[in-house]
Amino acid sequence: MSPIKTQINRWLDELERVHGRGAETVRNYHLYLKRFLAWSNITAAREIDRALIDRYRQWLGSQPNRQRRPLEHSTQNYHLIALRSFLAYLRAHRQPALPPEQVRLFTVRPALPHILGPSELEALLAAPQKTGEAEAIQLRDKALMELLFATGLRVAELAALKRSALGPTLTVTATDKTPRQLALTNQSRYWLERYLAKRADHSPALFVRFDRARSKTVDALTPRSIQRLIHRYATVVGLSKKITPQTIRNTVAHRLLASGANLSAVKTQLGHASAITTKRYGTVAAANG
Template identity: 40%
Template sequence: MPGELNDAIAAYLHSLQTAKGRNAQTATNYRLYLQRFVTATGTTMISELTLQAVERFRLWLRRDGDVLLRTPTINYHLTALRGFAAYLRTAGRPVLEPRLIRLDPMPSRQPRRVETTGINKLLELPFKLEGRALQQHRDRAILELLCTTGVRVGELSRLRRDSITADGSTLAIVSHGNRVRTVPLGNQARYWIERYLKLRVDGAPQLFVRHDPAARTAGRAKRTAPAGLTPRSVQRLVQKYARAAGLGKTVQPRVLRHTVAASLVEAGNDLETVRTRLGHASLATTKRYLPPRKKAADD
């Protein structure tokens, strides 16, 4: 469909990949969302990208109360509009401010967690399942860290031997944007990490490395230190033990992180302390772990 607005959309999608470094799939999705906006509102000119047009589009997505799309999907469309509006304003076009395109509030729900009995079953499994002692000690140490610190899988895979302080009491975690936060290291986590490191004979700096047969063969052939675990490897590890513990295949590292966060809140820690421990960018994320009554009172 020809029109000034469509030309601007095409230029924006091009800039997404060339200037913003977004992948082709993101550009394809944004094209769909913005084309829907044009179709639903009948706009053809940039000057018609107004708050009124955005609200008409929001109603179209909801089908006037008969929900067509889930809230996250509606927000994907509105986020694309925000980005497009920001692009136009940067180019000097007089359109509405992106911040005025508000997202729909997400339905409130408590994050899933694992009860104490399930955590205990999970921690016992590395030595109940058949495997090499080195791998069993590594897996127990990983599970202890996930279940007591709430570290993200990406953060765990980046841990190094020197991430642990000299006295073994704290752990330095490198988060997104190379931000570092320090968290307490519990006695059990410290014990199993020490046991694991005493069994290792390699000089790799990573705290956790691969010990599967393929990694050992490749290491011997190249005479190199073993590679560190990837986030996906940690996810598979947790899923394996969760299934064996009868917790179901949906228990993943993020569920253990939710469990730690909820336990910290229930133990009486203030929200700012929990936010810092977990590395949340916003206190609003931490508030998700408040019990429903306290959350309502806080709001």
């Protein structure tokens, strides 16, 4: 196996295990990079330079889609984003690689974020109590869903929460960022208290696994396990659209802005680096208003 293929496999593994990317996302990234390698015929990441990227962009523009039409710029960007992400991984691990920002993307109008309607939201929140699972699991999942809809946390932030984060507010600490203090709804606090009262372990993690047969320790839920949990509940209540933690985050942002919340306050709550990201949800609110 060539050096670059080994690096790609390690990166894909890290995406799923550490960053909680879904299996479909990882498969797509793998497909995009396989195409890049097949086209470029390179064996080492050091061979990737700006001239190669420019030729790759031209090649992508010449490729047909299933309708035998040129690939949309958005589809070409998927290939380029996968390559940028891989280069960023290499540099983060102190391996020589082209700066990812030198892989230029095509300018496309971003799609509006996918959000849940009121009836879908209500159904998803009620789903944990319709599965016949053990009471501890029902309480954990109900508390998790209520907290997610109350705060709009990223799935990685949710998985990393400790019991100590709970107080008059919820303290969310992201890497290299100032902790955010988020208000809890009465409903989310009620279910969190019921869930924690049911636990008999001393793990500091807020949301833990209950499959003791597989592990003697009390492990925290991972981002991937939370993604699976949400997908499962969406299926249980018959939601046909694909529901992810990001869908819930989108919905929280939309509901806040639609109710008249200040743009800056919503940006702070969601932990957005730029108000431009937050404004997209204002567009959704206006479109649905």
